[in-house]
Amino acid sequence: MSQPPELFSEADILARVDELAAEISEDYGDKGGIVLVGVLKGAFIFLADLSRRLTIPRRIEFIAVSSYGDKSVSTGAVRLVMDVRGSIEDRHVVIVEDIVDTGHTLSYLIGVLESHRPASIRTCALLCKADAVEVDVEIDYVGFNIGDEWVVGYGLDYAERDRTLPYIGTVEPDDR
Ligand code: 5GP
Numbered sequence: 001m002s003q004p005p006e007l008f009s010e011a012d013i014l015a016r017v018d019e020l021a022a023e024i025s026e027d028y029g030d031k032g033g034i035v036l037v038g039v040l041k042g043a044f045i046f047l048a049d050l051s052r053r054l055t056i057p058r059r060i061e062f063i064a065v066s067s068y069g070d071k072s073v074s075t076g077a078v079r080l081v082m083d084v085r086g087s088i089e090d091r092h093v094v095i096v097e098d099i100v101d102t103g104h105t106l107s108y109l110i111g112v113l114e115s116h117r118p119a120s121i122r123t124c125a126l127l128c129k130a131d132a133v134e135v136d137v138e139i140d141y142v143g144f145n146i147g148d149e150w151v152v153g154y155g156l157d158y159a160e161r162d163r164t165l166p167y168i169g170t171v172e173p174d175d176r
Contacts, residue, residue: 004152004162004169008144013126013154013168014049016143020124021053024141028092033057035091037084037113039105040064041163042098045155046126046143050096061086063112067105078108084116093118094141098156099127103135110137127151127168 008016028034033056038047040062051058064082093113100106106123113121124141132148150173152158153165158173 004165004171006167006169007146007149007151008154008168010154010166013143017046017049017126018053020141020143021050021055024050024094024124025055028056031056031092033059033092035059035061035086035088035093035118036096037061037063037088037093037109038096039098039109040082042155042157043096043126045164046098047096050124059086059091061088063109065105065109078105080108080112083112088113088116088118090117090119093121095121095123097123097125098154099129099151100125100137100139101129101132103133103137106139107135107137126154 036047036051036058038044038060051060061084063084065078066081067078095109095113097106110121122140123138125139126143128139128142128145129148130145149170150158151168152162152171153168155163157163158171162171
């Protein structure tokens, strides 16, 4: 079976995750800790690596949404599949996303999490399709900006394939 061509190697990714963790640790150093809210499923590997590199107190929560199904084109309609389970009231929250494309998912998630009345919300995405953002949503920490291509690996899938590839590669979806 042929492997997807590489866009970012495992070493590239981990070097950037080191930098993001240092930046977040620095920004929240005087705030007594954060709650990282990982967006399932795509962010689980990024969240695992990022959280272990932070030097500040942190708690982990997960949230799950669905929008793309098995397709590679956003429907724009986001559905909450699982909300956070622990309280985030009065806590500083950082949403950890794998990738932002149109921005609909992130904007929806901010709304859901705001309803839990945290002290603050910031956003962190490993990848951002800079030309594709349709919704005005702020991404505070971005790993890499990429073009309009479908990426897999390091937690990201295409119809559940290639999620555990150690690097980030590109595939040509059937529906484009
Ligand atoms: P948005 O709502 O910003 O259009 O889409 C964000 C979500 O779409 C991400 O959380 C991710 O699940 C999915 N997504 C967008 N682009 C890609 C991509 O290139 N590869 C993968 N695997 N997922 C993507």
